[in-house]
Amino acid sequence: MDDPLIDKYLDQAEVCWVTALKRVSKANLHSPSGCREWTNEQLINHLIGGGLRYQKLLAQAPPAEVEATRGQDHLGENLIASFWTHERAFRRIAGESDLDREVHHRIGLISGRQLVNMRILELALHAADLSIGTGDVWPIDDDLAEYISTHLGELIADLGSAGGYAAPRPEPDAGASHAQRVLNISGR
Numbered sequence: 001m002d003d004p005l006i007d008k009y010l011d012q013a014e015v016c017w018v019t020a021l022k023r024v025s026k027a028n029l030h031s032p033s034g035c036r037e038w039t040n041e042q043l044i045n046h047l048i049g050g051g052l053r054y055q056k057l058l059a060q061a062p063p064a065e066v067e068a069t070r071g072q073d074h075l076g077e078n079l080i081a082s083f084w085t086h087e088r089a090f091r092r093i094a095g096e097s098d099l100d101r102e103v104h105h106r107i108g109l110i111s112g113r114q115l116v117n118m119r120i121l122e123l124a125l126h127a128a129d130l131s132i133g134t135g136d137v138w139p140i141d142d143d144l145a146e147y148i149s150t151h152l153g154e155l156i157a158d159l160g161s162a163g164g165y166a167a168p169r170p171e172p173d174a175g176a177s178h179a180q181r182v183l184n185i186s187g188r
Contacts, residue, residue, distance in 0.1 A: 003099065006116050012144040013123035014087060017047065019139040020127035021079055034129030034188065041075070043133065047126045049074040051086030054119050057103040058093045058112055067106065090119070107159065117152055118159070124148060125186055138179065145178035153185045 024040055033043040049069050056066045076082035099112035110118075124145075128138040156165055166187025172180050 003113065003116075006099075006113070006120070009120050009144055009147050010091070010116060010123075012141050013120040013127075016127045016138075016140050016144060017123040017130075018080060018083065020130040020134070020136070021083065023134045023136045024079065024130065025134075028134050031133050034132030035126075038129075040130060040133040043126060043129055044079060045074050046070075047122065048079070048083050048086055050119070050122055051083065051090045054115055055086065055090040055093050057105060057115055058090070058097045060103065063104050063106065066104075114155065117155055120144075121148065121152060121156065121186075124182070125188065128183065128188060140179050140182070142178060145182050149178045149181040149185065153181075156185050 021044065024044065029041045030039050032038075033040045035043050038046065049072060052069050052074065053066050056069070074082060074086065076085075094112070094116055097112050099116060101112055102109045103112055103115055105115065105118075124140055127140065131138045157168070159165055160167075168187055169184040172184050176184075
């Protein structure tokens with residue numbers, strides 16, 4: 001990728017997600033996640049499929065082809081292996097793409113760079129949602145939380161409900177962690 005900063009935080013977001021994913025057991029796969037409308041299994045399928053959708057978006061696939069992936073089962077036999085299969089393909093094409101070129105996301109035209117930042121958000125925030133579903137602590141790195149709260153807060157606000165974000169919660173007190181600020185910005 002031509003942006004080492006984004007590459008670094010994408011690495012950290014992937015670690016955050018995989019850490020949360022490793023905590024999922026057969027017993028809690030069908031439990032409600034932190035996303036009200038999804039079980040843990042549905043959330044995992046959405047996130048794994050997101051790697052395929054983002055790959056297709058960067059490859060300039062037609063919107064109908066991208067949207068068709070939403071109804072597919074992306075879980076496979078091994079959740080972590082399925083995640084990495086799609087994520088590595090996404091990372092490869094992200095490294096080969098002009099990230100300043102616009103892609104046709106369902107919320108409208110956005111740059112490839114915005115799309116990669118959206119993937120960082122998706123991985124980190126859905127790790128929070130999955131952690132709620134498993135009853136575990138959100139495994140976000142402080143450095144990643146600071147990056148999201150200081151550099152991607154405006155993107156979250158711009159995406160709003162079209163991007164799946166609830167209205168921001170009130171600003172936390174001055175002593176709040178960056179992780180808490182991320183949750184507040186994203187309405188969690």
